[in-house]
Structure formats: structure tokens, C-alpha cells
Amino acid sequence: MAQVLRPIQNIYQAENYPDLLIGIGDPDDAAAWRLDEKRALIVTTDFFTPVVDEAYDYGAIAAANSLSDIYAMGARPFLALNITALPSNLPTEISSEILRGGAEKSREAGVVIAGGHTITDDEPKYGLVVLGFADIDKMMTKGGAGVGDALVLSKPIGFGVTTTALKQEKAKPEDIAEVVGWMSRLNKTASELALEFGV
Numbered sequence: 001m002a003q004v005l006r007p008i009q010n011i012y013q014a015e016n017y018p019d020l021l022i023g024i025g026d027p028d029d030a031a032a033w034r035l036d037e038k039r040a041l042i043v044t045t046d047f048f049t050p051v052v053d054e055a056y057d058y059g060a061i062a063a064a065n066s067l068s069d070i071y072a073m074g075a076r077p078f079l080a081l082n083i084t085a086l087p088s089n090l091p092t093e094i095s096s097e098i099l100r101g102g103a104e105k106s107r108e109a110g111v112v113i114a115g116g117h118t119i120t121d122d123e124p125k126y127g128l129v130v131l132g133f134a135d136i137d138k139m140m141t142k143g144g145a146g147v148g149d150a151l152v153l154s155k156p157i158g159f160g161v162t163t164t165a166l167k168q169e170k171a172k173p174e175d176i177a178e179v180v181g182w183m184s185r186l187n188k189t190a191s192e193l194a195l196e197f198g199v
Contacts, residue, residue: 022073027142029069032134040134044069047083047127051163052180055094059101059126060184066128067109071191074140074199075132080106082116085125098126101184109186138195152199154190155182 009025017023021040022032030044046066050058063080070077082102086095106113111130162179165171 021136021139022141028073030073030075030132032073032139034136035133038136040075040136040139042070042073042075042132042134042139043129045083045127045129047085047125049123049125051159051183052166052176054180055097056101057180057184058124059098059103060105061101061180062098062126063102063105063128064184064186066130067106067111068187070130070132071187072140073132073134074138074191074195075134077109077111077130077132079131080111080113081129082113082118083125083127083129084116084118085121085123086118087122087124088120090124098124102126102128105184105186109188140194140199152190152194154187155185159183 014020014023019034021034022028030042032040032042034040046069048062051061052058067077103113159179162171162175166176
């Protein structure tokens with residue numbers, strides 16, 4: 001991916017954009033733009049194909065995943081746009097359930113979905129563009145981690161094993177329910193605690 005992004009990095013040289021605090025050359029999943037001396041606007045986009053069978057759950061999981069990029073930087077999300085790619089023959093009820101799952105998860109986070117964009121594609125894809133605010137002096141970045149720092153997980157790891165089993169029709173219903181619960185859980189509290197304790 002670094003080779004793919006290299007030509008873009010040459011177009012947008014960091015020294016020409018002093019308010020771009022986190023950009024394409026950084027390892028973070030969101031960009032940060034200085035608004036003033038204290039605050040930064042955090043922007044991210046994330047979307048993926050279904051990882052579970054239920055449309056509502058898929059929408060909620062995709063939204064929670066998109067919001068996590070904002071939370072990971074210690075920011076407070078406030079506005080989002082849907083990014084939707086759906087097959088033309090997908091029943092309207094399924095499309096609506098995907099969007100409802102995303103909208104309800106966003107509302108839980110205190111985020112307004114103000115619109116979005118939909119295209120036709122052979123395989124469903126859903127996610128969000130999310131905007132948030134961060135205090136510059138408290139902003140968390142991947143580059144801020146150092147040797148010897150404690151690693152605290154906000155959720156269990158290894159969900160891919162269960163979602164793969166689900167695709168192969170080998171997952172147990174109770175395992176699917178647990179994965180959906182964890183994957184659709186917001187990282188809001190984890191982010192707030194990290195800020196409170198100065199991570």
C-alpha cells in the first residue's frame with residue numbers, strides 16, 4: 001500500500017499544510033486538521049462487506065467500526081455520512097435494515113447521519129465517513145505508542161475466526177450472538193477512559 005500512496009504523498013507535502021496534524025504519511029486510521037490552537041477536526045472513512053448474515057447487525061457493526069477510528073484518536077464524533085454500495089436486485093427491506101442498523105448505532109454514539117452516497121455494486125458494502133473533534137493536547141495517535149507501554153484491549157480479539165465459520169455455516173448461534181454483541185459495541189467508553197487516565 002505504501003507504493004500505491006507514494007505519488008499522493010508527493011503531491012501533498014506535509015510542510016505545505018501546517019494545519020494537517022495527521023495525514024496520509026501517518027499510520028493512523030483518521031486524519032487530523034487543526035481548527036485553532038486547542039482543537040482539531042478528525043475525519044475518517046471506513047466500509048466493508050458483510051461479516052454477518054443479519055442486515056441490521058451488519059449495519060450496526062459497520063457503523064461501530066467506522067466510529068472506532070475517531071474514538072481511537074481520543075476524539076468525539078458528531079457527524080457522519082453513509083457510504084453504501086448495494087446490488088440492484090437487493091430487496092429494499094434489506095437495504096433499509098442495513099441503514100437502520102448504522103443509524104441507530106450512530107445515534108447511540110450521539111452522531112447525526114446527515115446524508116451520504118449510494119452506488120450499485122455486485123457485493124454489498126457499507127460504512128461511514130465520520131467527523132469528530134479532538135483536543136490537540138490530548139489527541140491519541142499510533143505514533144504516540146512507545147516501547148514498554150501497556151497494551152489495553154477494549155474488545156476481545158479473534159472475531160474473524162467466528163465470522164469465517166459463519167460464512168462456512170459452521171458457527172454456533174450463541175457464538176454468532178456474542179460476536180455481534182462485541183463487534184457492534186462502541187469504543188466510546190474505552191476512549192473516554194483513555195483520555196481520563198492520560199493514555
